[in-house]
Amino acid sequence: MHPTxxxxxxxxxxxxxxxxxxxxxxxxxxxxxxxxLDSQHSIGGVWAKENCYTGLRTNNQLGTFEFTDYDIADxxxxxxxxxxxxxxxxxxxxxxxxxxxxxxxxxVRLGCKVLTAEHLLDSKNGGWRLAVIHEQADTPNPKADLGxxxxxxxxPPTILxxxxxxxCTGLTSTPLPISLTGSSSxxxxxLTFHDFRRQASALLSSPTxxxxxxxxxxxxxxxxxxxxxxRSIKVTWIIRASGHGPVYMAPSHIYLGPLRxxxxxxxxxxxxxxxxxxxxxxxxxxxxxxxxxxxxxxxRFVVRNFWKKLGGDVVVQTGLQEKGPGVEKLRPxxxxxxxxxxxxxxxxxxxIHQFIRNGTVNVLRTDIERLExxxxxxxxxxxxxxxxxxxxxxxxxxxxxxxxxxxGLTFLPNADHANLGIPSASYTPTQAATWDALDAQADAEVxxxxxxxxxxxxxxxxxxxxxxxxxxxxxxxxxxxxxxxxEKEELTPWRLFRGIAPPSxxxxxxxxxxxxxxxxxxxxxxxTALWAYAYLNNAIAPxxxxxxxxxxxxxxLDDSKQATASQTTDWLYEAALFSRFCRWRYPMGYGAR
Numbered sequence: 031m032h033p034t035x036x037x038x039x040x041x042x043x044x045x046x047x048x049x050x051x052x053x054x055x056x057x058x059x060x061x062x063x064x065x066x067l068d069s070q071h072s073i074g075g076v077w078a079k080e081n082c083y084t085g086l087r088t089n090n091q092l093g094t095f096e097f098t099d100y101d102i103a104d105x106x107x108x109x110x111x112x113x114x115x116x117x118x119x120x121x122x123x124x125x126x127x128x129x130x131x132x133x134x135x136x137x138v139r140l141g142c143k144v145l146t147a148e149h150l151l152d153s154k155n156g157g158w159r160l161a162v163i164h165e166q167a168d169t170p171n172p173k174a175d176l177g178x179x180x181x182x183x184x185x186p187p188t189i190l191x192x193x194x195x196x197x198c199t200g201l202t203s204t205p206l207p208i209s210l211t212g213s214s215s216x217x218x219x220x221l222t223f224h225d226f227r228r229q230a231s232a233l234l235s236s237p238t239x240x241x242x243x244x245x246x247x248x249x250x251x252x253x254x255x256x257x258x259x260x261r262s263i264k265v266t267w268i269i270r271a272s273g274h275g276p277v278y279m280a281p282s283h284i285y286l287g288p289l290r291x292x293x294x295x296x297x298x299x300x301x302x303x304x305x306x307x308x309x310x311x312x313x314x315x316x317x318x319x320x321x322x323x324x325x326x327x328x329x330r331f332v333v334r335n336f337w338k339k340l341g342g343d344v345v346v347q348t349g350l351q352e353k354g355p356g357v358e359k360l361r362p363x364x365x366x367x368x369x370x371x372x373x374x375x376x377x378x379x380x381x382i383h384q385f386i387r388n389g390t391v392n393v394l395r396t397d398i399e400r401l402e403x404x405x406x407x408x409x410x411x412x413x414x415x416x417x418x419x420x421x422x423x424x425x426x427x428x429x430x431x432x433x434x435x436x437x438g439l440t441f442l443p444n445a446d447h448a449n450l451g452i453p454s455a456s457y458t459p460t461q462a463a464t465w466d467a468l469d470a471q472a473d474a475e476v477x478x479x480x481x482x483x484x485x486x487x488x489x490x491x492x493x494x495x496x497x498x499x500x501x502x503x504x505x506x507x508x509x510x511x512x513x514x515x516x517e518k519e520e521l522t523p524w525r526l527f528r529g530i531a532p533p534s535x536x537x538x539x540x541x542x543x544x545x546x547x548x549x550x551x552x553x554x555x556x557x558t559a560l561w562a563y564a565y566l567n568n569a570i571a572p573x574x575x576x577x578x579x580x581x582x583x584x585x586x587l588d589d590s591k592q593a594t595a596s597q598t599t600d601w602l603y604e605a606a607l608f609s610r611f612c613r614w615r616y617p618m619g620y621g622a623r
Contacts, residue, residue: 036085045075046125047544047555048198052099053132054559055124055196065190067142072133074125076202085257089375090116091282094294097552100128100384114324115282115377127482130504134569145187145279147195148442148452149540156537158195161187168186193539193558194566200544203618204434210399216427220401223250223430234261239425240486241269245359245398246430247276249374256378259385267393268408274618275363275395277372280344287337293375297549302391305333307480309611330482334367341366348376349383358605363618368486370616371547401427417429436521437542451525451552453604453623465525470607481612523623524614530558531565531607538566547620555582589608 045068046103052066067108072079077088088095096102102110105127112265116124129135142162150157168582188322193258202252206221213220221229223246233239234257244254247269258265269276283292296302304319311320324330341362360383376382385391397409404423436453447454448461457465477484527533529546541562562572612620 035461036501043198044545045070045198046077046551047200048075048196049073049125049129049134050552050555051196051198051543051562052134052137053128055563056132056134058563064137065192065520067139067144067160068138068140068529069143069165071141072122072126073129073138073140074122075200077121077125078116079119079122081227083227083234083257084252085117085231085260086118086120086227086378087377088295089282089377089453091292092116094550095121095552096124097128098556099114100131105131115375122309138331138561146440146442147197150191151443151446155193156535156539157191157193158539160190160192160195162190163187167550173508195540196543196562196566197439197540198543200494201435201547202433204438206432206434206594208431210401212431215403216401217404218495219426221426221428226254226428230257233426234258234263239263239268242426242428243424244428244430246270246432248430248432249277249279251428251430252279252374252376253432255385255391256382259382259390260378260380262390265385265391267408268398268406269359269392270397271395271409272397274372276360277374278341278344278362278366278369279348279360279374279376281347281376284344284347285342286343288596293373295550307333307483307615309476309479309607314587319532320519320609323482324482333482334365335364339369348487349381354387355389356391357383359393359395364487368616368618371549372616372619375623416603435524435620437545447522449472450540451527451534453521453524455521457522462600465522465606467605469610470609471603472610473614475607476614480614486614487617489613489617514552521623523609525609527601527605527608528561529608530562531601533601538568541565557600 048066048068052064055062056064068075070078070080074081091114092103092112092584095116102116102124105124106120110116110121129138141164143165144160144162148159150159205224208222210216212238219229219233226233239258241264242258243266244251245260245268251267251269254266255267280293282294284296286289286296300316303314303484304316304323307312307324308320309575311317321329323333344366345361350357352358362369386393394408399407399409401407404425405551406424406427441447441450441452444454444456445458448457448465523531524542524545526542526545530541530543531538532540532542543562544555546554561570587619
């Protein structure tokens with residue numbers, strides 16, 4: 031290994047949230063040593079230069095994609111017009127200029143992947159030892175070359191130490207691996223949406239790409255379908271019959287009765303929040319209205335019908351109510367109440383549904399059985415989709431089947447996972463029993479306060495399993511006629527205090543930012559960065575009121591110790607309450623995770 035580098039007090043890992051967290055930390059502690067590690071090869075995270083292709087745009091319009099202290103119209107003059115969605119290249123430029131303005135560029139180390147983060151539990155003040163490798167960019171990128179902003183490429187990892195780390199990798203950094211039977215012997219390009227973005231220019235301009243298949247129903251699947259169909263490339267769009275189905279896709283402005291509402295701003299209005307069950311909602315001073323709507327039969331009737339009407343209006347206003355060549359197959363399964371951030375924007379230059387009506391796109395609601403050569407064999411059930419078995423050969427298959435919802439880092443030791451509140455398959459029996467008891471207590475509180483949540487869609491095991499990484503020696507073998515089936519493991523959900531901090535970590539040396547899905551990413555990033563700074567510097571007190579609960583105190587998470595501080599138990603319970611509320615509130619979104 032390389033010699034350990036000089037101690038660096040703080041490391042920020044991640045993208046947009048990482049930039050904001052670093053900027054906030056430096057404003058409040060300007061003399062601290064701070065390093066930003068980013069696995070991308072240009073600044074911007076999701077909007078890194080290598081992730082942008084012609085036609086890709088943000089869901090946001092002017093006024094909703096900017097930081098409170100950095101106006102996008104001033105940063106990118108003439109590139110953003112009112113009423114138009116922001117092109118991906120402009121979003122990248124804006125974030126890069128933000129980093130320049132606040133002196134972050136020289137602190138960024140691009141192409142740096144953190145393999146492991148080892149908690150220095152034997153140290154009085156905690157701290158972390160990071161194993162980092164430098165990955166070369168796939169293609170030359172002028173903005174990836176920032177002088178010495180990289181850790182030297184090496185086979186052994188570089189070891190860095192830090193007194194604190196801010197993990198800002200988010201929920202859309204690492205795609206779920208493709209685990210379709212026959213994938214290793216499939217002849218055409220087989221890509222996740224993450225890889226598609228980086229190879230979009232080549233694929234979309236290739237004369238050999240005449241028919242592609244898109245697997246999935248998320249916003250990224252919509253983006254891939256539109257990218258090909260708008261270039262007159264035939265698309266077979268396969269949406270799993272066994273999955274959650276399509277998300278709600280709405281125009282930027284919708285009509286609620288006679289009122290034309292900007293959807294992005296509508297979700298931030300207080301009256302709308304009263305109609306959404308929230309475990310901490312009454313802290314806004316309108317507890318009486320919330321209780322009236324959520325804890326009475328008449329109120330729940332109003333809430334249920336409001337969300338049903340809202341979802342129905344979106345379906346009608348996007349033309350999905352019509353019956354015909356397959357447009358109706360894009361209707362969401364459930365009421366809009368249950369989707370959370372599973373609502374997105376039709377931010378395309380033309381109507382994506384026109385490609386279904388004119389036959390460029392064929393939508394199938396079924397599952398893939400296996401891949402053979404250049405063919406995709408499908409599972410058909412007469413009640414789901416009437417079509418002949420199989421389908422014509424394709425020239426590419428893009429899988430938009432989700433993202434790993436963990437941090438993407440391996441945290442050591444495994445026994446610390448339950449204390450950190452991170453998704454894990456390594457709980458000890460005592461740790462699992464502790465969280466089970468807390469979850470049961472939290473479930474009782476959530477359902478007692480919000481009976482409507484007990485009527486939501488069920489969460490299946492598929493919502494919390496994740497494909498295990500395949501050993502490289504196995505993954506590189508493309509000689510087996512029938513490849514080894516990929517194993518899956520069940521992960522625990524995120525269990526963080528306030529959705530940010532570990533529930534049991536006396537050192538206060540780590541936070542996780544961006545692990546909550548939000549439709550207001552930049553605004554959330556600023557608020558949580560400020561809270562994280564306060565937490566890391568011991569300015570956050572224990573939660574109010576939780577120590578007075580009548581439920582018995584659970585056992586300690588550490589098998590060798592007993593819980594002695596009420597603060598620790600209170601933080602554990604609040605983490606469980608946050609996690610279980612999300613599970614019941616957003617079963618069609620990230621809720622169970």
